[in-house]
Each structure stands twice: as structure tokens, then as C-alpha cells.
Amino acid sequence: MTDFAATKARFHLPRGLIYLDGNSLGPLPLAAMARAERVMRDEWGDMLIRAWNQAFWMEQPRRIGDRIARLIGAPPGTVVAGDTLSIKVYQSLAAGLSLRPERKIVLSDSGNFPTDLYMADGLLRSLDRGLTLKVVAPEKVEESISDDVAVMMLTHVDYRSGRAHDMARLTERAHAAGVIALWDLAHSAGAMPVELAEVGADFAVGCTYKYLNGGPGAPAFIYARPDHISTTWPALSGWLGHEAPFAFDPAYRPSPGIDRLRVGTPPVVQMAILEAALDVWDEVDIKDVRARSIALSQRFIREVEARCPIWTLASPRDPEARGSQVSFAFEHGYATMQALISRGLIGDFRAPDIMRFGFTPLYIDEADVIAAADIIEGVIAEKLWERTEFQKRATVT
Numbered sequence: 001m002t003d004f005a006a007t008k009a010r011f012h013l014p015r016g017l018i019y020l021d022g023n024s025l026g027p028l029p030l031a032a033m034a035r036a037e038r039v040m041r042d043e044w045g046d047m048l049i050r051a052w053n054q055a056f057w058m059e060q061p062r063r064i065g066d067r068i069a070r071l072i073g074a075p076p077g078t079v080v081a082g083d084t085l086s087i088k089v090y091q092s093l094a095a096g097l098s099l100r101p102e103r104k105i106v107l108s109d110s111g112n113f114p115t116d117l118y119m120a121d122g123l124l125r126s127l128d129r130g131l132t133l134k135v136v137a138p139e140k141v142e143e144s145i146s147d148d149v150a151v152m153m154l155t156h157v158d159y160r161s162g163r164a165h166d167m168a169r170l171t172e173r174a175h176a177a178g179v180i181a182l183w184d185l186a187h188s189a190g191a192m193p194v195e196l197a198e199v200g201a202d203f204a205v206g207c208t209y210k211y212l213n214g215g216p217g218a219p220a221f222i223y224a225r226p227d228h229i230s231t232t233w234p235a236l237s238g239w240l241g242h243e244a245p246f247a248f249d250p251a252y253r254p255s256p257g258i259d260r261l262r263v264g265t266p267p268v269v270q271m272a273i274l275e276a277a278l279d280v281w282d283e284v285d286i287k288d289v290r291a292r293s294i295a296l297s298q299r300f301i302r303e304v305e306a307r308c309p310i311w312t313l314a315s316p317r318d319p320e321a322r323g324s325q326v327s328f329a330f331e332h333g334y335a336t337m338q339a340l341i342s343r344g345l346i347g348d349f350r351a352p353d354i355m356r357f358g359f360t361p362l363y364i365d366e367a368d369v370i371a372a373a374d375i376i377e378g379v380i381a382e383k384l385w386e387r388t389e390f391q392k393r394a395t396v397t
């Protein structure tokens with residue numbers, strides 16, 4: 001059984017603050033500070049360029065990929081870290097399309113995160129071969145799978161509502177129609193069990209600054225099913241995806257392994273921070289995380305609905321149909337969230353009216369949930385959203 005008091009002690013959690021926004025930016029792991037200092041002073045500072053070899057900077061993206069692989073049910077050698085999630089979406093979609101050159105449709109849903117749709121749109125435009133991006137309602141995905149679809153590109157857990165797709169079922173349906181299944185795990189890696197190999201997903205991508213606590217700007221990751229690794233030509237054929245980067249051959253030859261999905265020089269300091277952040281998973285069972293996240297979120301829904309009937313649950317009520325966040329809709333959601341933050345409860349807001357609260361058992365416990373409900377009750381009772389100071393929109397919501 002995972003010791004969640006021990007995992008909580010591994011994070012820097014500012015006093016007097018309840019942080020229900022780990023679904024957007026995980027908090028600082030204490031070990032990350034020491035690691036960042038070491039990589040800067042001892043490695044960059046003292047070893048200088050020798051650190052690429054002596055501190056194994058060059059292997060970092062693979063090493064991290066293998067550790068993330070464990071959390072998403074992928075075998076070693078199938079995941080590599082780097083770049084941003086938007087870039088990884090582009091690469092994986094391009095790889096998927098190259099496997100179905102005759103087909104003309106990319107299928108996605110309206111619950112997908114905009115950057116995924118934007119990247120797909122940009123890729124299809126530059127390919128200029130009559131491909132279209134078909135965006136349907138999330139509940140219409142299954143019936144929209146047909147044998148003219150090349151790639152089904154979905155985000156497993158909806159960033160606004162927390163609604164989770166049935167990955168196994170949709171992947172199976174996709175494969176039955178010869179469709180490549182690409183999954184974005186931004187809101188599921190580190191939040192709930194994911195079994196990529198078992199469901200047979202073709203490609204997957206995700207970020208590490210949400211539930212994996214890698215820090216702002218932490219690198220993303222990409223997974224390719226073993227049989228696709230050597231058969232797809234990388235769309236972003238950077239030198240670090242080359243079979244022999246230091247041969248400096250003018251002709252590109254992709255690495256035979258997952259390294260072919262690397263692009264350029266990795267962000268070493270950020271990767272070192274991520275590596276330290278991943279240590280906590282060595283003592284955590286993701287099934288325990290899931291069970292506890294369900295218990296916490298169910299408790300939160302009960303408390304909030306009993307105290308604030310003017311909020312409407314915007315997440316599935318069935319915990320099995322949600323990821324690790326709970327959203328409520330409220331017309332004054334933005335100002336209300338600002339008021340909650342001023343009282344020490346941090347969640348976030350997504351237009352037009354969604355207030356999101358993330359449940360991350362590594363550092364959130366039941367006492368936090370009760371204290372959060374107390375703050376919400378006070379803000380609602382005092383109608384704090386009416387104050388002008390809370391209505392001014394910041395750049396990041």
C-alpha cells in the first residue's frame with residue numbers, strides 16, 4: 001500500500017494554501033531543487049561540455065522515457081522525452097498518417113485540447129494532399145470510426161470536464177476499421193493506470209508538468225508501438241534522431257530505435273528536474289493513486305453539492321468515467337475562482353464557465369478536501385464574485 005503521508009512530505013507545499021491545480025502544473029518536488037543545483041554547479045559548471053558524456057546527458061531522454069513507460073504500461077525502449085507536447089502531437093500524427101497513405105481523414109473530438117487540433121490542422125495544410133480533420137462530439141467518436149479514417153487522434157481525459165474515453169474499446173474499434181489510434185495522455189499519465197501495450201495503442205504522447213510534477217516547461221514524451229518504431233519515417237528529422245549524430249553525415253538516416261523521435265538538443269536542466277520528480281513513482285502504486293483520487297473527488301463532489309447548490313457538476317458523476325479532476329460550471333466562474341485563490345484555494349478556470357479542481361493523492365489528502373469545501377462555502381455565502389477586484393482577467397486563467 002502506498003504511503004501517501006510519505007509522498008506528501010516530498011513536495012514543497014506553501015503553508016496556508018490548498019493546491020487543487022496539479023492537473024495544470026504539479027508542485028515542486030523538494031528533491032528537484034537539489035538536483036537542479038547539482039546539474040548546474042557540478043555538471044554544467046565544472047564538467048562543462050564533458051558532461052554530455054560524463055554526466056550522461058545524452059542518454060537522459062531515453063532514461064526518462066523508460067521511467068515514464070512504466071507508468072503508462074509501455075515496454076522499455078518505446079518512450080522518449082523531449083520537446084513540448086504540441087511538437088509530439090505533430091510528430092505522432094505525421095507518423096500515423098504515413099502508415100495510412102490512402103486514407104484522407106483524421107478523426108478527433110471537440111473535447112480535445114485546442115493545441116492538438118491546431119497542430120493537426122497545420123500538419124494537414126502543409127501536407128496538402130486533401131486530408132481533412134473531422135471533429136465530432138466526444139460521444140460520437142465511436143460511430144464516426146470508418147475505413148476512410150487514417151488516424152483517430154484523441155485526448156484520453158478531457159481537460160475541461162475530466163471525462164475519460166474508454167481507451168481499450170475505442171482502440172479496438174479503430175483497429176477493426178484499420179484506423180491508427182493516437183492517444184494524448186496529458187491528463188492521464190500519473191493520474192490513473194494506462195495500459196498502452198495491453199490496449200495496443202499505436203502512438204501516445206503526453207506532458208510531464210501536470211501529474212508528473214516536472215516543472216513549468218518540462219519536456220513532453222512520445223510512445224510508438226514497437227512494430228511502428230522502425231517503419232515510420234520521422235517528420236521532424238532532427239540530428240539527435242539520426243542513427244549516428246556525431247558522424248555529421250549530410251544525409252539523414254533515422255535511428256533504428258525510439259531515438260528517431262528525438263529532434264534536437266534536450267533541455268538538460270529541465271530534464272534533470274523531471275528525473276528527480278519521477279523518483280516518487282518508485283514508491284507509488286498507480287492503482288493506489290487512482291483509488292485514492294476517486295475517494296477524494298467523490299468526497300469533494302458530496303461536500304460541494306451539499307453546500308453550494310448553485311454550482312452544477314460538469315464532470316461525469318461516475319468516477320470510472322472521469323480522470324482525476326472535478327469541474328463545476330458556474331456563470332460567475334472566473335471571478336469566483338479568483339476569490340477562492342485569494343482565500344488560499346487554488347484551482348483554475350476554463351472558458352466559458354468551468355471551474356476545475358484537480359485531485360492528486362501524492363500531496364492532497366482528505367483534510368485538504370474538507371478545508372477546500374469550507375473555503376468554497378464561505379466565498380459562495382459572501383457572493384465574493386461580485387467584487388470588481390476578482391473580475392479583472394489575467395493572461396493565464
Ligand SMILES: *Cc1c(COP(=O)(O)O)cnc(C)c1O
Pocket residue numbers: 084085086087112113115116155159184186187207220
Ligand atoms: C496541457 C495540454 C497540452 C499542452 O501542450 P504544450 O505543448 O505542452 O503547451 C496539449 N494537449 C493537451 C491535451 C493538454 O492537456
